[in-house]
Amino acid sequence: MSRLGLFCSVAALALAMPALADPITPKAGSLPSPAEAFPTEPGSDYYLANYDAYEKYLKTLAAQSDRMKLIDIGKSAEGRTMWTAVVSSPANLAKLDRYQEIARRLAKAEGVSEAEAKTLAAEGRAIVWIDAGLHATETVTTQSQIHVLYRMLTGEDAETKRILDETIVLFGHDNPDGLQLVADWYMRNKDPKDREFRTIPRLYQKYVGHDNNRDSFMSQMPETTAVNRVLFREWYPQIIFNQHQTGPAGMVVFVPPFRDPFNYNYNPIVMTELQEVGASMHSRLVSEQKGGSGMRSAAPYSTWHNGMVRSVAYFHNSIGLLTEIIGGPTPEKIPLIPDYQLARNDEPLPIAPQEWHLKDSLEYQNSLDRAVMDYAARNRERLLMNIWRMGDQAIARGKRDSWTITPNDVEAAKDAAKGKTAEGGEVYFRGPPPIDSGLYKSVLNDPAKRDPRGYVLPPMQRDMPTTIAFLNALLKTGVDVEQASAPFTAGGKRYPAGSYVVKTAQAYRPHVLDMFEPQDHPHDLEYPGGPPKAPYDITGYTLAYQMGVQFDRILDGFDGAFTRVTADQLAPPPGRVLGSGTAGYVVGHETNNSFILTNRLLKAGVPVSWLNETTKAGGVTFAPGALWIPATPQAAAIIAQSAPLGVDAYRVSRAPAGAKTALKPVRVGLVDRYGGVMPAGWTRWLLEQYEFPFEVVYPQTLDAGNLKANYDVLLFADGTVPVERGGAYPGGYRNSMPKPADIPADYRAWLGEVSKDKSVPAIDAFAKAGGTVITVGSANALASMLSPAVQPALVTKKPDGTVTALDHKQFYIPGSILAAKVDPTKPLAYGMAPKVDLFFDESQSFVPTAGLTPVVTYDSATPLRSGWAVGQEKLNGTVAVASVDLGQGKLFAMGPEVTQRAQPYASFKLLFNGILYGPASTSAQ
Structure with missing residues (x-):
């Protein structure tokens, strides 16, 4: 199947989609309601409105309402217009430019005194972003937004008018392509009882699917770039509400606040305000007798990772909200979970088991949206002043000596206190004992460990275009970047003109630190002495490390002939x-x-x-x-x-x-599966960016054999090979396949899994005939099947002789950055430095064995660079990336995720070299 076949038009999915009726012309002075404007009212059972219908309704509302302005914020990956509805009073809409400027000046804080900030806050309007559709199968958000908009544009009650007068609300849609795909797929069957979207054939964002909510600090996808431009470069909302589903079992909706840990870089004001808004949301539901809302322990969500829409907000001094609600067009049941019928702090009003309909979720979502907007209206000036305060404090901290205390610092203080007697008053409450207060200055405020005043990126980089890509990621998220027009001195070192400078004395200082400094995730256990408590997503992601950028941390104040970068995007110096x-x-x-x-x-x-x-x-x-x-x-x-x-x-x-x-032209087969695997999607995007020719290959094609006739390289991304539960290779994706009869005939060739009995013999024959096989992450389960030289190192041998991955109490690295040693004389590592930072997410490593040629190895008992690691010493001496000869062909086994979310540019060469080298080396034999 070619990649063109993979991206068949969404129109082809609408096999039995009812034609969209033109919006009914309303009576004079009125707007068409959702019931009037759609063939079936959004929120009805067994109906989903698609993006075409949503877009048409938006245009109708904007043309007829003086409370709404429609703005185009960019194009999606498939070319659809991303519309955002700006809702406020007519008087406010007439002065949008002024209110945007006030929001910008207060958010950036630069050159704004407290007195001026108070004046601006008194004049300004609170700005709130409320989005929908980021994860397209989470259908409540898109269908509810239609109703929320209509009610805001037609409501005459005091609360609605207060919201319109005091706020500007941006109703955005994050994923037009996904809504079109999912709604058309759901509506394809005429019989409502046959409608479902569990079996959509591909990712609901063209490349990355669910990971479109992991791209926020990187801004690789066009949708992310568009949203970040709105949030941090044009409108600067004080509240960013990112809506999701599904809610916890036995409840209806998760609403903040979140569980610990929170990231140590951002201002705590944003956390206390988040708790205020969350309390308002819960209180609104409870007051309306809408039970089933949970917080904190009701779900695993924390505020650590920067990559999500609601979490990137914290690093920009905005309140980031996440809700996760149940519901969908097909009715469902709320199950009885007895423990959740007992009221507690984290679930104040339990809900009885019952049948649940999409319209029920829409009413909850309306209440949540109204609670957020009402909070913003009632706290307008305080929100505006506090975003200024956070920005002003960030600028001030960047101009003086300051410290960010992390778990490692706390442990260092405890170690320094051993054997010493603390002086202090009586302890009234149970808790950790006090230690010598003098250790605060000597350890927690160790002058050598203070935060940088800035970072200098000299122009002599190993890979300047990648450094420019890193700087562009900062620019896309509103960070101020400067360039030196003359030589200067910083930290006792002389730097040439052309150097880039990123100072920490700026409002978005938390984001700057998070991109340059290592994350130090706490040692979080389920209970004392118990196993590690899984983080929400990953723990270490320092972008400068992942991209292999050379930079210097400057601890003392410095200046020079610096010019602020004003371009939307930088371009690398032209090649000569x-x-x-x-x-x-x-x-x-x-x-x-x-x-x-x-x-x-x-x-x-x-x-x-x-x-x-x-x-x-x-x-x-x-x-x-x-x-x-x-x-x-x-x-x-x-x-x-x-x-x-x-x-x-x-x-x-x-x-x-x-x-x-x-070298020779290569024919690459990128293996995927029905429904789409996100790492394969990210890899597909990478191959396109670097202009590698490829086709998407599905298991049925593998099983048919004769692969060498069509491909030189078969590439298996993380998750494309089924892994055995409790086996040597953790991770992977385990989604069941639909029955062929339940999907259109055009997609049946995509069904199937890579199997030991059919696929592996065909792949083995392909390699031995001169083909190249590349396995990444959990797909190395295939590598071990193909060659006995590929033996997993991080395992325990069971009595029956089989092996299982190490228990988490022994070894656990959930998404972190590790240092590794590279042999750049090996073709697989050509162009790389002798050391590389690798992204490692519950990955495997390999035993050095005969027949296995190490290319990248772990050569330290403490390889952790950023994140969290339990038992990291077990990696020492093991192999991260290896080459194995298979007959006339090659197997390149890459244990860590070398292309993880298209972020670790420093390790891309391992994949790219492998694609070119394998066929070149075999053709020379």
Whole structure:
């Protein structure tokens, strides 16, 4: 199946979708209600309105209401317009530019005194973002927004008018493509009882599906970029309400506050305000006798990870809200869970078991939205002042010595206190004993461990285009970035003009620290002496580490001839053609963008080789792996046209001596499964960005055999190979397949799983005939089936001889960054530095064995760089990434997630080199 087949038009899914009726013309002075404007009222059983219908209704409302303005915030991955409805009083809508400017000045805080802030807060309006549709199968949010909008535009009650007068509410839609796909799929069956969306054939965001809510600090997807622009560069809302489902079993909805831990970088005001809003939401539900709301322990949500829509808000001094509600177009039942019938702090009003309908959820969602808007209206000036206070405090902290105390610091203080007697008053409550207060300054405020005043990124980077991509991620989230126009000194070091500077004396200081500094997640246990308590999502993600950016932490104040970057996006310095030789070109392997150039040359039939030995050209020494491109007019044209990639080419007078690996165009098969696997989707996006040709392959194609006739490389991303529960390889994705008769015929060829009895023999034959197999993450279960040399290291042997992954009390690394040693003389690691930071999420490592060639290894008992690790010493001496010969072919086993969410640019080369090297090495035999 080609990738074009994977992305069939959503229209093709609407096999029996009822035609959308034109909105009924309302009576004079009235707006069409949802019941009038749609063929069936949204919120009815067995009906979902799609994005086409939603968009049409938005345009109707905007054309006829003086309380609403419709703005286009960008295009989705499939090209749909992302609309945001701006709702407020007519008087406020007439002054939107002024209120946006007030919100910007207060949020950024720069140059705004307290007196001026009070004046601006008195004049300004609270801005609230309430979204829908981020996760498209969570259908309550989109259908409820239709009703909430109509009620806000037609309501004449005192509360509605107060909200309109005191606030500006942005009703956004995060995922138009997903709503269209899911609604059309649900409505395809004429019999309502046959309608479902559990079996949608692909991810509901073209590339990343559910992970569109893990992209917020990176902004890789167009939808994320558009939303971040609204939140942190244009409107600066004080409240960001990100709506989800489904709620906890036996309840209706999870509403903040959240469980610990919270991240140590952001201002605590945002947490106390979050609790205020959460209390208002719960109180509204309880007062309306809407039971079944839970908080804190009712769900696993914390506020640690920066990558989500509601959590990135905290690092920008905004209140981030998340609700998770039950419901959907197909009625369901609230089950009886006896423990949840006992009222408690975290569930103040239990709900009886009952049948539940989508319209019930819509009424709850309306109450929650109204509670948030009413809180903002009643606390308008305080919200505006507090976002200024947080920004002002961040700027002040960035200009003086300050410390962020983390769990490691606390443990250091405890260790320093051992054997010492504390002086202090009487202890009235049970709790940890006091220690010597002098340790506060010497340990917790150790001058050597103070927070940086800023970061300097010199222009001489190993991979400048990737450094630019990192800076662009900061810019997309509203961070202030500067560039030096003249040399300057900072931290006793001289830096050249062109260096980039990111100071911490800015309103979004929490986000800056979170992107540069390691995360130090607490050692969180289910109970004292018990197993680790799983975090919500991951624990370590420092972006500068993942992207391999070279930077210096500057602890003391510094300044220079710095100019604020005003462009939306930076571009890397254009690639240059240097030297005057006529034999050909030498290009370094250090930049990821060199793969784009390579793929363009190979596509055009231009010869390209890797130089297997160190080479000198133009006074520059090139490490093994540099590209050799013989001079031809076509090569010269492609290199010139590729200057925007930022890759330099050195013209030389004769071909470099020594061994070369001749590359060839490759045919890549990217394995996926019905419904879509998110890591495969992220990998698909990466392959497109770096211009690798590929096709999506499903298990039935694998099982049919004769794979070498169509593919040179088979790529198995994390989650594409079923793993045995309790086996050696944790993780993976286990979604059941639909019956062929339950889905359209066009998608039946996508069904199936990679199996030991059918798929593995075909893949083995492919490799032994000269094919390359690449396995990543949990897909290394396949690697162990293909070769006895691939033996998992982090296992316990059971009495029957089989192995199981280590118990979490022995070893647990839930999404963290680890340091590893690289052998850059190996083709799989060409272009890499001798050390790399790898993303590791309950991954496996390998035993050094005969037949297994280590490429990346863990060479320390303390490899943790950012996040949380239990038993990290067990990694020491094991292999992270390895190469294995399989007949005439190659197996590249990559234990950690080297392409995790398209964030670890520093480890992309392992995958990209593998794609090119395997076929090149086998063709040379």
